[in-house]
Amino acid sequence: MKNLFLLAFVLISATTFAQDDPEWGTMKNNTLTMKEIAPVWPGCSGSESEKDKCFNQKLTQHIVKNFKYPMDEYKKNIQGRVVVDFVINEQGNVEVKNVTGGNKGLQDAARANIEKIPTLQPGMMGGKPRAIKMSVPFNFKTNK
Secondary structure, eight states: OHHHHHHHHHHHHHHHHHOOOTTTTSTSOOOOOOOOOBBBTTTTOOHHHHHHHHHHHOOOOOOOHHOOHHHHHHTTTOEEEEEEEEEEEETOEEEEEEEEOOHHHHHHHHHHHHHOOOOOOOETTTTTTEEEEEEEEEEOOOOO
């Protein structure tokens, strides 16, 4: 009898609680989470993790291949860390948003390097192209 009373109490409580929210069971009060897919470098394929790994490798190769220490800054032993903030837009093109650190010559060299990134497959969110923010640091050292 005691167990029956407890069961009835739980059922009545659950029914009352469920009826308090008339929106229960709809998407109106729920947050929909969508997976963001990163931009894809030309020639990268496979799973998402393989594409991400390939992207990082290709970006590193691109930076090393296109790295140019400005001659005036090198001669004057000007060193520093420059950070380039950019966006891969919905068309897969690079848009530099901000360059900080170092001096103007180092900033211009870092900006030029990033602007040479080829057109990528844009990032996606919910099946639609989406601009993805990125940041790349450059360490300029003369080793003098």
